Every structure is written in C-alpha cells, then in structure tokens.
Amino acid sequence: MEKEIGPIEIASSVIFTAIVFLFTVFFAIATPATQGFFNFGEIGVYISALIGGPIVGAIAGGLGSALADLFLGYAHYAPGTFVIKGIEGFLAGYLFHNLRRMGRELRLVLGFIVSLIIGYVLLYHGAKGLSLILEIGGKVYSLSLPLWIIALIVILLGFALIYTGARGDVFSIMALSCLIAGVEMVLGYYLYEAVVLGYGFMTAAVELPVNIGQATIGTAVGVPTVRALMEMGVSVSGEESLREIS
Helix, strand or coil: CCCCCCHHHHHHHHHHHHHHHHHHHHCCEEECCCCEEECCHHHHHHHHHHHHCHHHHHHHHHHHHHHHHHHHCCHHHHHHHHHHHHHHHHHHHHHHHHHHHCCHHHHHHHHHHHHHHHHHHHHHHHCCCEEEEEEECCEEEEEEECHHHHHHHHHHHHHHHHHHHHHCCHHHHHHHHHHHHHHHHHHHHHHHHHHHCCCCHHHHHHHHHHHHHHHHHHHHHHHHHHHHHHHCCCCCCCHHHHCCCC
C-alpha cells in the first residue's frame, strides 16, 4: 500500500528541488548545436530519488531542473525538462525500491535490453559521424568522435548496466537504477530536441555524448554520496526494505 504524501515528503521535495536547482546552475557549459547545456544536475536528481523515493525524486528532478533552465535562459527546454527529468527522478527512486525484488536473471535481462537500446542509437549515429561540441569561455570547441570511441562507450555502458544488475547489493542496485533512469533522460532529450524543438535527429545526436556524461557523473558521484550519508545516519526512503539486500 502506497504511503500518502505528508509534511515530511513535502518538505523533502522543497529541499531536494533546491538541491537539484543548485547542482544544475552551479556548472553549466553551453552546447551550441542544440542550444542546450551540460550540467551536474543528475547528481542532485539521483541523490533526491535515492534518499527521498520516487515521488520526491520526480518533483525535485522535474521542478528543480526546469527552474534551472528558466534561470539560465533556456526556457525552450523547460517544458521538456520538467517531464524528462521528472520521469528520470521517479524512475531512479522507483527502480531502487523494486529492483531488489527481481531475481538476478531478470535484472541482467533488464540491463541487457536497456544497453541494446542506447547502444543502437549511439552506433547508428556513430557510423555516420558524431561530434562533441561545447562552448567554453565564449569559444566553441568541436571534437569528432570516431566509431571506435562510440563503440567503447557502448561497451562500457553496457558492461556497467549488466554488472550492476548481476551483483545485486544495495549500492549496485542504486547504480543500476540511476543508469537506467539516465538512459531515459538521454533518449528523452534526444527525441525532444529532434521532434519538439525541430532540430532533427542528426543534430540532436550531438548531445547524446553530453547527456551520457551527465548520467555517468551523476551516478558516479550520487551513489557514493548517498552511501556516505547513510553511514552518517541519514535516513533513506524505504530503509526497512534495504535490510533484505544488505
């Protein structure tokens, strides 16, 4: 039975919304091709979802990120961000609380399927040429990514998804939940930029490596941060169930 949202959840949502906002605006690098930007927002989204649960993760991820878009002058992204990062936060929290109930084989299959989806998109565009374009200090830097680099990214991401699914301990499930949620974010922006903003799929593909970087950094920093907070005594949503996989 789902627990109703009470004062603690509301207060948590407000606090974590501010945290997501701050992580997003703290470090922003423009991506001129899509008029978007690289940021560290995923760190805040994943911490919010893992500690606060799916509802808090959805509110903080969607609202905090959308407000950051408006604050930084990327209003054209705000509607898509609200939905995409809201789903991302919900997924990270929901999967964290439910993947533990899956058997190892089901987690492996899930990780494999997700890696196939993102791998197909990356290799499809990698075969046609994929570039990383960033604007730093008013200067635009472009780096052409050869197919072998794209293939390496696919292999490493696929390995991470499958490996974390196979391990099954608390922190591996945290990482798997964040990585799967991150793939939703990557594909969500890919479709939003291509279809809603009208950039087309080839232009939207330029931001694929950028968003994969955000999800990877978010997982690499967010999970150890939550682990450290737990060791300091910070309560995690659904903590009773964590004992099942401790």
